[in-house]
Amino acid sequence: MDPAFTPEAEQYREKVQAFLAEHLPASWEGIGSLPSDSVYEWTGEWRKILHENGLLAASWPAEYGGGGLTELEQVVLAEEFGRAGVPAGGPNDVFGIQMVGNTILQWGTEAQRKHFLPRILSGEDVWCQGYSEPNAGSDLANLGCRADLDGDEWVINGQKIWTSAGHLANWIFVLTRTDPDAGKHKGITFLLCPMQQPGVEVRPIEMISGDSEFNEVFFTDARTAKENVVGEVNGGWGVAMTLLGYERGEAAATFPLMFRTELDRLLALAEERGVNDVPTIRQRLAAAYTDVEIMRFTGMRTLTRYLEGEQPGPESGMFKVFWSEYHRRVTELALDILGPDAMVPSGRWPASSFQTDDPGAPNDSASWVGAFYNARAGTIYAGTSQIQKNILGEMVLGLPKEPKSDRGAWKDVKS
Numbered sequence: 001m002d003p004a005f006t007p008e009a010e011q012y013r014e015k016v017q018a019f020l021a022e023h024l025p026a027s028w029e030g031i032g033s034l035p036s037d038s039v040y041e042w043t044g045e046w047r048k049i050l051h052e053n054g055l056l057a058a059s060w061p062a063e064y065g066g067g068g069l070t071e072l073e074q075v076v077l078a079e080e081f082g083r084a085g086v087p088a089g090g091p092n093d094v095f096g097i098q099m100v101g102n103t104i105l106q107w108g109t110e111a112q113r114k115h116f117l118p119r120i121l122s123g124e125d126v127w128c129q130g131y132s133e134p135n136a137g138s139d140l141a142n143l144g145c146r147a148d149l150d151g152d153e154w155v156i157n158g159q160k161i162w163t164s165a166g167h168l169a170n171w172i173f174v175l176t177r178t179d180p181d182a183g184k185h186k187g188i189t190f191l192l193c194p195m196q197q198p199g200v201e202v203r204p205i206e207m208i209s210g211d212s213e214f215n216e217v218f219f220t221d222a223r224t225a226k227e228n229v230v231g232e233v234n235g236g237w238g239v240a241m242t243l244l245g246y247e248r249g250e251a252a253a254t255f256p257l258m259f260r261t262e263l264d265r266l267l268a269l270a271e272e273r274g275v276n277d278v279p280t281i282r283q284r285l286a287a288a289y290t291d292v293e294i295m296r297f298t299g300m301r302t303l304t305r306y307l308e309g310e311q312p313g314p315e316s317g318m319f320k321v322f323w324s325e326y327h328r329r330v331t332e333l334a335l336d337i338l339g340p341d342a343m344v345p346s347g348r349w350p351a352s353s354f355q356t357d358d359p360g361a362p363n364d365s366a367s368w369v370g371a372f373y374n375a376r377a378g379t380i381y382a383g384t385s386q387i388q389k390n391i392l393g394e395m396v397l398g399l400p401k402e403p404k405s406d407r408g409a410w411k412d413v414k415s
Ligand SMILES: Cc1cc2nc3c(=O)[nH]c(=O)nc-3n(C[C@H](O)[C@H](O)[C@H](O)COP(=O)(O)OP(=O)(O)OC[C@H]3O[C@@H](n4cnc5c(N)ncnc54)[C@H](O)[C@@H]3O)c2cc1C
Pocket: 128, 129, 130, 131, 132, 133, 134, 136, 137, 138, 139, 161, 162, 163, 164, 165, 214, 377, 378, 380, 381, 382, 383, 384, 385, 386, 387, 390
């Protein structure tokens, strides 16, 4: 475990710090210190600055408009952005840049790369992820959203669900069933589909917080061009798995920082509420501190492997289970510290629905209650804890595999 930073990397760090000093106000405390209703607009402006300075899509080759940074520079950039409490892009960039953009880079045709990648960066195309369906979540290969070729176009019929930020998007990457006679994993095609057409209907789902961050998406004879297939027709499962690798990775550098900042806020809250010498609270705070340190060392191990050119393997699931289960525990502790105040939350709610509240957020009860809700989601999205444990058991520990009862044509085995 030695994520060594070379003198060149340290020089690059100084460059990033100078960039941040130039573009952020002197009194900057992190994006969480902005009023909730200005976060969206600020992030749009920030995204533009990143794009103009080649810092959006830092890993993409410069010929497609990316930063062309080395792996080490990307890690340094992520760390410095994490410390400064600024995002690496806008709310849909996790889908546009991290997921579908990286996947098009790996699997797309040159024409797709040239067409789609610059449009993602310019913000012209805003993406969301159409994987899950009411009968296809953990068992994703059960998906039944149909696509049939009609002349030069695919015609899509079916439903997706839990489509995060789908209401902000104008493109969706969608896993479709194109050969129901083939085996479950074999008749799937990865399509890119424009959303602004009569055949695509987006219905928001209201969450317990009252916000609507994700949606149901209904396709009724929706159309997309024949060439908007990534990878092979009926070969979409491999493409889908590549994309999930991007969804589950990239956390090793930033999460330990993010959870440490959050824990510091919790320690301040315990002190403010006069409970930091209550033995049961102290024990749980100490355990949380230990967990964040474990995350830091696990993150360093992952980074070391990454910098040595190794791709994250199935053991990256261990990190996912660890941080997401930790986050449930620590936000439950926050609610115990708040006591009855947690039932009548007040102040600023988190502006985003993933992981911790943003750096610089005030220590309000609404911030912690919002983080508590989000922590429930953390053990579900990007692979539930139970599924991650199955993967770890089978692929890392070599335990016997779950018996399969779904061999044969998808149309005969679907649930
Ligand atoms: C905040 C959030 C955002 C999301 N955003 C998106 C998005 O943008 N696009 C998208 O396509 N999807 C999205 N999802 C959906 C997410 O991928 C699914 O919720 C997830 O894959 C689980 O599927 P499910 O909800 O259908 O639960 P199910 O698969 O029905 O699971 C229910 C329970 O059964 C357990 N279980 C299932 N199978 C097994 C097994 N074999 N062994 C042991 N236990 C098992 C699960 O762990 C879980 O506890 C999002 C989800 C959340 C919470």
